[in-house]
Each structure stands twice: as C-alpha cells, then as structure tokens.
Amino acid sequence: MKPPLIDDRITRAFYLRARRELAENFGLQCDIDLGTPFLNALFWGSLKSLADRVDPSGFCQTSFGEEGNIKCYGTSHYPRDAAEAAGVLASVGLTDLGLRILRFSLEHIPAGQYYLPHVYRRDGSSRANTVQVDTPGHLARALERCVRQGGPVPEAEPLYRQLREVCRAAWRHHYHPEFRLLDAGNYNEQGFDGSSELLLDLFTNTAMHSGLAALGRVAAAFGDENSAGEFAEQAGLLAAGIEQRLFDPERGFYRSGYSLDRRGFMPEENWIILYCRRWYEGRPEAWERAYAELLSDTAIRWDDHTLVTGETPGRRFMLLGKFFAQQLGYFAGTGREAELRDGLCFLEESVRRPFNLYxxxxxHHRPEKLSGYIRDFLADHRELWCAYAEDPAGDYTVDSGNCEQTAVFLQHMLDDILGVRFRHGRLQLRPALVHGGGCSALPVECGKALSFHYENNRLEVETGLCREFELGLPAAAGLPYIVTVNGIPAEARRESGQQLDTLFVTCPPAAGRIQITVHPEGDRV
Known part of the structure; x- marks a missing residue:
C-alpha cells in the first residue's frame, strides 16, 4: 500500500469539522466511525457535500465540489441522482432535507405530463425532458426511508400521493404484460450510452421492482391499503418477468436487457448485470456468475489492484464510482473479506484530489479511440483531468462530489460496511468493518436509535427498538463456531459466504444493551 500523502491528523481534523458543521447547521445527532481517519474523512466530507448542496427550494445540484467548484453537468437537478441523496440524508436522520429534495422533483413535473423529467434547472424548468422509467423507483425508496425515520407525517403525504400517480402512469404507458416487464423509455442512459432503442432492461425493472415494493409499504403507512396491495402486486409481476425473461439459463446470470426491436438479448454485457443486485435479491448464484464474468472479461490492473470495471471493450480505461461502491457492498455481503480490504485500500491510495469527496x-489511461458521450465529455473538460497512467500524481478522479455516485457510496457504507439495513421487513445489523468501528445515536425507525461498537468479533449494541431485529457477526467459512449473547451460548442462523460466513442471532424488542461474540469451537469462552 502506498504511504498516505495526507497525515492522519489532518484527515481526522477534516472528519471532525464536517461532523461538527453537520450538527451545527443541520441538527445531525448521530456519529459514525468507519475505523480509519481516511474513511471517516471521505464519508463525512461526502455526506456534508450532499447536505450543503440542497437549496431551500429542494434543488439538489449534481456536480458540486471539485477545486474551483467545477460544475461538469451545469446547474442541474437530476431527480434520480437527487433521490439517492434524499435517501442517504434520511438514513442519518436528516429527513427534512430528504423530503425537500423529493418535493422539488415532484412539484416541477410539467402540467399534463405523466413522467418525471430527466433533468431540471434551478428554477424548476426542464433541462432535459426524456422519459426514464426507472426514475420514480428511486424516489419511492427515498420516500420510504423518510417515512420510516420520521413516520407518516403530514409533510410526506402529498409527496406519496403525487408519486403514487406517477408510478401508476408509468405502469399504464410502459408495462408489457406479455413480458411482465417495463420498457426503459426513450433514453437508455444507464449502460446503453443514451440510445433510444426500445429495451426491457434489468436496470429499469429491478429499480422499479424495489421501488414499487417500497411505495406499497409507504401506502400502508398512510392507511391506503388498496394502493399497498396494488403496488405489491406490481412488484411481484416484475419479479416474475425478471426471472422468466431476463435470466439467461445458458449463461447463468441476469442479462442487461432484452431488445424489442431485435427480439433478443443485447449483445454486450456490462456493469448492470451485477449493479442491479442493489434492488433485487434474485438468485445468489446468478450474481456470483455475473461477478465472475465481469472479473474475467473487464478487469484492469491499477498498480497492485485488480479492478473490475464492468465496462464494454472501448471503455475499460475508466472505473465508474457507483459501480465500485456497489462492489464494496457486494464484497461485504458475500463474505469476500480479501476483496473488501483491497477495495478500501485502493480508495485510500487513489482518492486524493480532493481526498474527502467521492x-x-x-x-486510468487514455485509450486510442473514444466514442459517444465520453468522447464529448473529455473534450469539454480537456484541461481538468489527466489519466493516472499519464501522471500518477495528477488529478484522475473525475467530478468529485458527483451527487449520484457520492450518495450510492454513502448508502453502501451505511447498509453494507457499517451494516445497518432493513431486510425482509426487519432491522439487521451485520457490520463488515474490517478496521473496527461503529456508531452512536444512529436513527433507524420512528425516532428509535441504534448505537454499537464492533471490534475483534465482539459486537456491543444498545437500542430501544420495539420489534425483533437481527445481529450478525463474521466467522471463517465452513468452520464451527460458538455464539454467545451476554456471555450465554445462543442459537445462531448461519448464512454462507465466500471467505466469511455470517452468524445471526435474533434479539427481542427493547433489548437494551447486548454483547454478542463469536468464538471458534473449542476456544474457552
């Protein structure tokens, strides 16, 4: 590992300053420790950048924090990107900011239009008005996080009702009952370079599957049981379509898209075939096969690191921030400790200009030929960034602080590395903190908070939750272990991983302070 360019004392000072300003300016109450000064500085600097960019109107700037305050994408609010930010802010208790962002996206839909525009200007007018059918799914997940944290408050109900109608309109206009899938709309941005080909794609349908399921739970929170059933049924239909039409038994993974024009799968695969695990559990073996395929076909070497780019042949000079963040979450969730440690090491070695924005x-390198969007992007910003291969000391991290990429990184840090997430309707704490760490006063549900510290296979938790939750600790794959809860051996559910399994215990409501430890069988407890 390269020596750090910035002293730990400086990174620690940046983390503490960002944490203090979030508390003073936005009322943030929780604290989060990811185990190293660098990771804390990157997490807290990136989180503060999301809060700082939200206008009183709810406008949420996409490009934010490069040196000189570069705005790569103009003064723009992308509803999809902004929804990712709203969800993260709600996850740490800043639900007022989350609701403000969602309100801006929903209140500026042009009169008589059934879909959310792709991009807004600060005044609420449309900068790009293409149809991207996945967009309301992202808003629905963010709204669910806001309602889970703050309850079904009056400020959230009009947003739910607006979003309900947007989702119903998307279903009427874009659902194909013979496939049980939605088409992507008229601008295939995610993975298909902005083509207008009529696609039934994995990104849209997994995003909307989870979004409709989330909206159904929001409907239930507001007492709208008919709509709750409607959206749950639609989520189930999409799951059936994904399995029947997008899973490819010959290749063993979910395909990125089925073209209605070509009447077949898209010929090239990319990062979408793994990234969509964010929203759809599906078949674990399919995601494993997708990762193996991408590792074999799309990896590049960056010094001592092997990085899975997930890109098609002409684009393997770059590593997309949100896909790398999702990979970190995937490594944590599948027990790939070696890959997770290497990924976190790569972050510390490479995120330096600035070091506290994702x-x-x-x-990585400048290819001989460029085409499409990326060619025009680099031409427009030719003086701003260089390739790592051209100057390892230069600035090769592009558009630092980008809203979507930053929010996806932060959400995976919270859900998968810190390990606090809701799964199958209940809270699950499953830390993958390879350097130790924890949190204090992290809000999780309707005013209830969680505090914990994890180190050396010992997890100490304090909470006042009013329903059952799960605690999980790692254990070497396949080896026998004993789990103790407050010093007493306990039954544990084992979930298999690659290098590490996870041993889960179920805790009763309002359990107070809990200490859980994992010991190899035969060790003295």
Missing part, C-alpha cells in the same frame, strides 16, 4: 469515476 468521485464520479477514475480515469
């Missing part, structure tokens, strides 16, 4: 993408 980038949109890493620029």
């Amino acid at each position: 980038p949109e993408w890493w620029f």
Whole structure:
C-alpha cells in the first residue's frame, strides 16, 4: 500500500469539522466511525457535500465540489441522482432535507405530463425532458426511508400521493404484460450510452421492482391499503418477468436487457448485470456468475489492484464510482473479506484530489479511440483531468462530489460496511468493518436509535427498538463456531459466504444493551 500523502491528523481534523458543521447547521445527532481517519474523512466530507448542496427550494445540484467548484453537468437537478441523496440524508436522520429534495422533483413535473423529467434547472424548468422509467423507483425508496425515520407525517403525504400517480402512469404507458416487464423509455442512459432503442432492461425493472415494493409499504403507512396491495402486486409481476425473461439459463446470470426491436438479448454485457443486485435479491448464484464474468472479461490492473470495471471493450480505461461502491457492498455481503480490504485500500491510495469527496469515476489511461458521450465529455473538460497512467500524481478522479455516485457510496457504507439495513421487513445489523468501528445515536425507525461498537468479533449494541431485529457477526467459512449473547451460548442462523460466513442471532424488542461474540469451537469462552 502506498504511504498516505495526507497525515492522519489532518484527515481526522477534516472528519471532525464536517461532523461538527453537520450538527451545527443541520441538527445531525448521530456519529459514525468507519475505523480509519481516511474513511471517516471521505464519508463525512461526502455526506456534508450532499447536505450543503440542497437549496431551500429542494434543488439538489449534481456536480458540486471539485477545486474551483467545477460544475461538469451545469446547474442541474437530476431527480434520480437527487433521490439517492434524499435517501442517504434520511438514513442519518436528516429527513427534512430528504423530503425537500423529493418535493422539488415532484412539484416541477410539467402540467399534463405523466413522467418525471430527466433533468431540471434551478428554477424548476426542464433541462432535459426524456422519459426514464426507472426514475420514480428511486424516489419511492427515498420516500420510504423518510417515512420510516420520521413516520407518516403530514409533510410526506402529498409527496406519496403525487408519486403514487406517477408510478401508476408509468405502469399504464410502459408495462408489457406479455413480458411482465417495463420498457426503459426513450433514453437508455444507464449502460446503453443514451440510445433510444426500445429495451426491457434489468436496470429499469429491478429499480422499479424495489421501488414499487417500497411505495406499497409507504401506502400502508398512510392507511391506503388498496394502493399497498396494488403496488405489491406490481412488484411481484416484475419479479416474475425478471426471472422468466431476463435470466439467461445458458449463461447463468441476469442479462442487461432484452431488445424489442431485435427480439433478443443485447449483445454486450456490462456493469448492470451485477449493479442491479442493489434492488433485487434474485438468485445468489446468478450474481456470483455475473461477478465472475465481469472479473474475467473487464478487469484492469491499477498498480497492485485488480479492478473490475464492468465496462464494454472501448471503455475499460475508466472505473465508474457507483459501480465500485456497489462492489464494496457486494464484497461485504458475500463474505469476500480479501476483496473488501483491497477495495478500501485502493480508495485510500487513489482518492486524493480532493481526498474527502467521492468521485464520479477514475480515469486510468487514455485509450486510442473514444466514442459517444465520453468522447464529448473529455473534450469539454480537456484541461481538468489527466489519466493516472499519464501522471500518477495528477488529478484522475473525475467530478468529485458527483451527487449520484457520492450518495450510492454513502448508502453502501451505511447498509453494507457499517451494516445497518432493513431486510425482509426487519432491522439487521451485520457490520463488515474490517478496521473496527461503529456508531452512536444512529436513527433507524420512528425516532428509535441504534448505537454499537464492533471490534475483534465482539459486537456491543444498545437500542430501544420495539420489534425483533437481527445481529450478525463474521466467522471463517465452513468452520464451527460458538455464539454467545451476554456471555450465554445462543442459537445462531448461519448464512454462507465466500471467505466469511455470517452468524445471526435474533434479539427481542427493547433489548437494551447486548454483547454478542463469536468464538471458534473449542476456544474457552
């Protein structure tokens, strides 16, 4: 590992300053420790950048924090990107900011239009008015986080009702009952370089599957039981379509898209075939096969690191920030401790200009030929960034502080590395903190908070939750272990992983302070 360019004392000072300003300016109450000064500085600097960019109107700037305050994408609010930010802010208790962002996206839909525009200007007018059918799914997940944290408050109900109608309209206009899938709309941004080909794609349908399921739970929270059933049924239909039409038994993974024009799968695969695990559990073996395929076909070497780019042949000079963040979450969730440690090490070695904002993408080398969007992007910003291969000391992290990439990184840090997430309707704490760490006063549900510290296979938790929750600790794959809760051996459910399994125990409501430890069988407890 390269020596750090910035002293730990400086990174620690940046983390503490960002944490203090979030508390003073926005009322943030929780604290989060990811185990190293660098990770804390990157997490807290990136989180503060999301809060700082939200206008009183709810406008949420996409490009934010490069040196000189570069705005790569103009003064723009992308509803999809902004929804990712709203969800993260709600996850740490800043639900007022989350609701404000969602309100801006929903209140500026042009009169008589059934869909959310792709991009807004600060005044609420449309900068790009293409149809991207996945967008309301992202808003629905963010709204669910806001309602889970703050309850079904009056400020959230009009947003639910607006979003309900947007989702119903998307279903009427874009659902194909013979496939049980939605088409992507008329601008295939995610993974298909902005084509207008009529696609039934994995990104849209997994995003909307989870979004409709989330909206159904929001409907239930507001007492709208008929709509809750409607959206749950639609989520189930999409799941059936994904399995029947997008899973490819010959290749063993979910395909990125089925073209209605070509009447077949898209010929090239990319990062979408793994990234969509964020929203759809599906078949674990399919995601494993997708990762193996991408590792075999799309990896590049960056010094001592093997990085899975997930890109098609002409784009393997770059590493997309949100896909790398999702990979970190995937490594944590599947017990790939070695890959997780290496990924976190790569972050510390490469995120340096600035070191406390997560980038949109890493620029490894300059290819001989460029085409499409990326060619025009680099031409427009030719003086701003260089490739790592050209100057390892230069600035090769592009559009640092980008809203979507930053929010996806933060959400995976919270859900998968810190390990606090809701799964199958209940809270699950499953830390993958390879350097130790924890949190204090982290809000999780309707005013209830969680505090914990994890180190050396010992987890100490304090909470006042009013329903059952699960605690999980790692254990070497396949080896026998004993789990103790407050010093007493306990029954544990084992979930298999690659290098590490996870041993889960179920805790009763309002359990107070709990200490859970994992010991190899035969060790003295």
